[in-house]
Amino acid sequence: MEKLFLHLRKNCGDDFRFICQQDKVFTEHNYRMQALRNIFPGSSDEELIKKYVFVIPNRSFTADYTLFDKLFDSAFGVTEKLLEQIPHLRGIAYMNDIEAMGGASVLLKQNRNDVKITGFNAIRAAQHFPYPISTARHNIPEMVRLLVDYSISGKDCQISVKPEVLLK
Numbered sequence: 024m025e026k027l028f029l030h031l032r033k034n035c036g037d038d039f040r041f042i043c044q045q046d047k048v049f050t051e052h053n054y055r056m057q058a059l060r061n062i063f064p065g066s067s068d069e070e071l072i073k074k075y076v077f078v079i080p081n082r083s084f085t086a087d088y089t090l091f092d093k094l095f096d097s098a099f100g101v102t103e104k105l106l107e108q109i110p111h112l113r114g115i116a117y118m119n120d121i122e123a124m125g126g127a128s129v130l131l132k133q134n135r136n137d138v139k140i141t142g143f144n145a146i147r148a149a150q151h152f153p154y155p156i157s158t159a160r161h162n163i164p165e166m167v168r169l170l171v172d173y174s175i176s177g178k179d180c181q182i183s184v185k186p187e188v189l190l191k
Contacts, residue, residue: 024116025058026188027141030157031114032062034139039114040077042101042122048078055116077105091121098125106133114139120149120158127154145189155191162186 031039047053059071072078079101082093098117106112106129115138117123123142130138131154142149145160166184173179 024055024143024159025061026190027116027143027157027159028055028058028062030188030190031116031139031141035114037074038112039075039116039139040105040109040112041075041116042077042079042098042105042126043118044081045078046081047118048072048076055118077101094119094121095125095128098122099128102126102129112138114141116141118143120144120146120156123156123158124149124152124154127152127156130154143186145187150189157188157190159186159188 028039028041041055041059043053043055048056056068056071056076059075060066060068063071066074082097098121102115102125105115115123115126117126117140120142123140127140130136130140136154139157140154141157143159145158149156149158162184169184
């Protein structure tokens with residue numbers, strides 16, 4: 024995630040936001056917040072959240088349509104609100120590629136091509152979406168290999184595998 028945030032910072036300066044649910048912002052293991060801490064080491068969490076995080080309410084979905092549609096539609100609405108509040112925004116980071124596609128759809132609808140978008144998971148639909156989406160792909164085979172090695176060795180599993188980053 025850090026590379027994706029650095030990509031936004033390089034291309035957008037400080038004019039980007041990370042969209043994050045309220046219950047996920049302050050979790051200890053939020054690696055996206057950790058990435059912001061690494062990029063801005065002198066800033067407090069409160070300063071980072073105020074400047075770079077667009078906190079949205081916790082979402083609950085009804086079971087009337089697919090998770091893909093729920094995430095896409097939610098991100099579409101959130102992005103419309105974010106761009107109403109900050110129309111000059113130059114970059115938006117989403118929790119995943121599905122939400123990134125929902126947000127990018129707002130930009131397509133508004134005929135904008137001046138906002139950098141990042142997602143996560145490198146799903147095929149996002150890679151071929153008509154609006155460029157930067158993303159990252161988990162290295163699942165390496166994660167499984169390390170997990171098996173640790174399981175066999177009996178050691179505690181304290182590993183971190185860096186994802187492959189695909190910038191657009």
